[in-house]
Amino acid sequence: MKEKIIPETLKKVVEEISNLPGYGEKSAQKLAVNILNMPRGEALKLIENFTEMLEKIHPCRECGIYAEEELCPVCLDEDRDKTVICVVEESFDAFAIERTGKYNGLYHVIGGRLSPLEEITPEDLNIESLIERVEKNPVKEVILATNPTVEGEATASYIYNLLKNKNIIISRIGYGLPFGAILENADDFTLAKALEHKTPI
Numbered sequence: 001m002k003e004k005i006i007p008e009t010l011k012k013v014v015e016e017i018s019n020l021p022g023y024g025e026k027s028a029q030k031l032a033v034n035i036l037n038m039p040r041g042e043a044l045k046l047i048e049n050f051t052e053m054l055e056k057i058h059p060c061r062e063c064g065i066y067a068e069e070e071l072c073p074v075c076l077d078e079d080r081d082k083t084v085i086c087v088v089e090e091s092f093d094a095f096a097i098e099r100t101g102k103y104n105g106l107y108h109v110i111g112g113r114l115s116p117l118e119e120i121t122p123e124d125l126n127i128e129s130l131i132e133r134v135e136k137n138p139v140k141e142v143i144l145a146t147n148p149t150v151e152g153e154a155t156a157s158y159i160y161n162l163l164k165n166k167n168i169i170i171s172r173i174g175y176g177l178p179f180g181a182i183l184e185n186a187d188d189f190t191l192a193k194a195l196e197h198k199t200p201i
């Protein structure tokens with residue numbers, strides 16, 4: 001197919017989607033086509049929901065979980081164990097852990113993982129505020145629940161080195177999760193087992 005026959009508007013949408021992490025040209029094309037093939041009313045409702053999401057959703061001021069209020073429900077919950085912080089890469093990792101019902105502490109979303117190939121450095125992540133929380137609050141344990149991938153392990157190791165002299169317990173999420181797995185894709189049982197088998201570092 002000659003590129004000049006691709007409608008300019010469609011081309012722009014595909015290019016914009018391709019700029020998102022995890023999307024290549026083919027997956028961007030597929031998403032654009034799926035939206036075009038939706039009934040018009042459903043497609044417009046989807047766009048409306050995107051707009052509402054952009055207006056209402058933002059990171060929690062304290063932990064970084066996506067929320068509609070200044071503080072997320074976890075940080076506002078007086079019954080949560082304030083002495084334990086579970087460090088995750090993204091909000092959906094925390095949402096996945098919450099579904100297990102096996103964790104009652106707080107969270108800290110660092111917003112990604114170290115990746116030299118993608119030029120993601122510690123300065124690009126929400127790590128400094130984690131150290132501040134540990135120093136200012138009565139934290140007794142930090143659970144490193146970054147994904148069990150090469151990048152996730154490197155991130156966990158980096159954070160461990162920053163915290164190891166803070167007189168707290170530092171644990172790594174257990175390997176109920178296979179190496180290379182993504183937290184938000186794991187089933188509830190596997191995640192629950194991983195939390196139960198967390199290990200001190």
